[in-house]
Amino acid sequence: MSDTTEPRPRLRDSELLRAFLDSTQAMVAFLVLTLLIIAVLLAPFIALTNPYDLATLDLLNSRLPPVWMDGGDWPYVLGTDSQGGDMVSLILYGMRTSLMVGVLAVILSVTIGTILGLISGYFGGWAGTIIMRAADVQFTFPAIILALLIGGLAKGVLTPTAQAQFAIPMVVLALGISHWPHFARLVRGAVLVERNKDYVAAARLAGRGPFTIMRRHLLPNVVNPIAVLATLDIAFAVMGEATLSFLGFGLPPTEPSLGTLIRSGYNYLFSGEWWLVIFPALALMVLVVAVNLFGDWLRDALNPQLR
């Protein structure tokens, strides 16, 4: 990753496409991901019950097992929860929340990290030092502890009602803030290498401002590694949300996400109603494995010496 002098294939390159078509791993992962994303986007149209619209729930349908078991009933393929909510619908809505939290958290880390990395690498000086020291400082803290801390702080500062309303932004903030240094370091490293190259000097002589140079000349050089890191980071953010929610410091139980579903389903692990925890856990695993496999392949494809 530190080797930035070699030319790298761009995301658009046809070589990359060929590499993609050559790799079963990449194609399967991509296919699974695409299916999941389509299903999640269509959730409001295909879901039988809507966890946000309580009038669609009926207690009389509560805790039905999956259809292939005794007592199971169509159309609740994977059974229902304690409120009569359809498990498939819950998982779709839950995955929607989890993915949204994951993607937003990564966008936040990428944005903060890239801006700070560019500034630090291009201008250097005391601003650059402070930024990188801050990144170092933050590296000393494991993300999970940091996220717990941010979540805890938010709980203290906000009123209970505001907490419920801002639950998702809070988790996004906690996860996003805890990961920006990865991107800052990456961007800074690349900028340090490119900064002194002739074309940048030429652009500077041509009277281009520092922000234009950053945007037009420096940023394109770091798009690939950022893309790889961001892909893998989505997996971590999704797991982070699940872990925080499982521990009770993420989303509230009224906000279905894969983490909150597993948290509430966990209580039923020994009671015979295993579908309440096993299916959301499987969904989480499939999602994260798919993202990771795809990210892994992307990294190897863009970094041929490692293959």
Add this chain to the structure above:
Amino acid sequence: MLKRTLMGAAAALALTAGMASAENLRFAGATPALTMDPHATNDFTTTAIFRQVYDSLIGLSLDMELTPALATEWDYIGDNTWRFTIREGVQFHDGSELTAEDVAFSIMRQKDSRFYRSLFGGIQEAQVVDATTVDVISAGPDPILPRKMSRMFILSQAWSEANDVVEIPDLGAEGAEAHSIRNAMGTGPMRLLSHDPSVETRFEVFADYWDELPGNVTTATYLNIGSGPTRVAALLSGEVDMVVDLPLQDIGRIESAPGYTIAEAPQMLWMQLELDGTRDQALETFDRAGNPLAENPFRDTRVRQAIAHAVDADLIADRVMRGKARVVGISSIPGFGGYQEDLDQRWETDVDRARELLAEAGYPDGFVTTMNCPLERYVNTDDICRAVASMLARVGIDVRVNGLVWPEFARMLVNGPDSSFHLIGMGPDSRDTQDAFTGYVMTRDPDANEGFFNWALYTNPEIDDLTRTLTTTFDEEEREGLYRDLLERARDGVNAVYLHQPMIVWGMRGGVTAPIRSDATVTLQNVVVE
């Protein structure tokens, strides 16, 4: 239920014939036993644990009736004074004799505890009359003081003085740990061996106990296992003999496991929805367009009735509580002083009637509101709240459920109360209907010790007057009439939407026989382990 309890007790008694040698019982519960100082907390679990070590002045039988314990007799002698006769020949765990001074000392110590203000705040003085007599003088007449005295715990005065715990240890005082937090000196059936809050508490039987010891447990350990599934796993894998708060969803699993049994008893509290009865504008309540409602809809009795008709408490008890709950129709439950069985009829579930009432009250399209929901502390509250919300959605009231962990929920109530609609459990410590009214239904006036827990700010001047009369009436017949009048008025005015009384459920491995009691105390002296 009662029958089941008695059968458990009978079984326990029958088995005592062959009192075996060293028997150890490991039992686990969800919440930690915080402190061994009986006056420093009124926490439910902690009380059930320190009751092993400390006897109360008046005892409780297995079906929660008052029985003589450290006091053998009690009489009202006029002038706001109750006279207690102290049992002779009772020993503390260090071998010293229980004296009337110890009793008076303990009463004066506990009455100052902020945790027992609602129970003992009225006590002014405990006077030693002679070696076996103690007079308790209250600020006003207190007909239900004996009931309250089942929560009065007696500890050794000499021991307290020797260990510098004459004052109840308080928080933030200084860095040192008060002796009474992890040590104890009572007269109870069990002696404290060690206490590590949030891990385990160990006991040993006290052979010189003043009462019979029908069971055969010689040592016992209470373990705090917070996570429900872990607790159940520990029971199934044999690591603990008994679980005192079996999660509802696991009852079936334990019952069907060979050799395992469960015991159940109704808990001494009931769940209810409380609705803002005072504010001109309800908090977080809007019309369909999102504008705050000009009027507080909950002040309108028709809206309260509509909500009572819309919420199907039977379905909640059946589905959410898996049948382990009894639907409640009045502001009292069986076993409480003043309970009226014939009045205990809940509002009928009638969605059409609910819609009509809402339309009459001027809300034909319903409205949007927020319900605050405590996430822990009571059984399955999260599911109860969501079930209520989905039932109210059918009559046009859109409810956003705002789940709060207990400290936050408590903070919201104590620092306000800042809630116009919430779920809460209520169970007055004295187990008397009178205190349901003085504590929860009377217009809130903390300084006068009236309606202290009336977080919904319900108000009804007639109920206030009748309750004041009740608190000073000793005549049983008169009291009965007042109880009935109050319960009917509260029900018809919907002081709150009553839901259900949850069951306490214990799970035991085969060979363990423990009679259950409604205050969730494992009376270790009655437990038989094979």
Add this chain to the structure above:
Amino acid sequence: MIALIAQRVVQAIIVLFVVSVLAFVLSTQIGDPVASILGLQATPADRLELGARLGLDQPWPARYLTFVGNVLQGEFGVSYITQRPVSELIIERLPATFELAGVALLFSLGVGLPMGIYAAIRRGHWSADAILSLSVVGVSVPTFVIAILLIFFFSVTLGWLPSFGRGQVVQVGWWTTGLLTPSGLRSLIMPAAALAVSQVALVARLVRAEMIEVLRADYIRFARARGLKPRVIHLSLALRNTLIPVITVSGIQLGFLFAFAVVAEAVFQWPGIGLLFLQALGSTDVPVISAILLLTAVFFVAINTIVDLLYAVVDPRLRAGGMTGRPAGA
């Protein structure tokens, strides 16, 4: 080198300052200690009185100074909930977490190293690919899911291993250890395994990557050209050079195991620092929360400073830049 040490020490002090401010802000902002201590029976007078006793009526700079002053004397206050000195609570819980994290580290190195070496040597072979894919699954399953599954199979279904707690512990001075009794060891297996799974995968991937890098180096090529046996090249030359970054990384790993122990401790009710932290967060036990935050900061700053210095000693090139070996995203 001296300049580097000085720089790291200054940096450590800054970190601790920032964290102490955070811990303090947290202690003033999180929840309302008065409400959570007094419960529902509190009157306004009670609240004012307790607030004054806890010093909550003072302006916040004064409270921060008091806080720092106390902390420097090792005085973390008294837990609101258990009413015991926080330092005692932490000392009691520390051994549990260290043993859990330590054993998990042994697991992750013991399994991860051979897997990584194998995957590097047999690169391109299906078995190496399988290891790589398996490691992706390993990092993709959250610790709590693994923990749940382990309990389900080994405690409930098979009844082989205890599902919670430390079992029987032995007191060695102030340290309690579960390593000396059979029940203590049995209790340790599942929490440590659950904690180790994702780290096994990370170690395996790291070792593989480093080893491949090393195998490409010139001196390995020379060794090959000289006709040395592959086994000798792999195990003596390549492995030795691979291990240096791995050893330093395992220092950081210990830190992360320590952090993720929170999750394992929650599921297995392991009486360690993590469980204490969660219980304190759940009941707004502010003195405990701030003390644990500060201690965690000290612990991580110490680990990082040592690891950074080790790196500098081992590989002078790395003095200027960041570390490549850190597990991404952990």
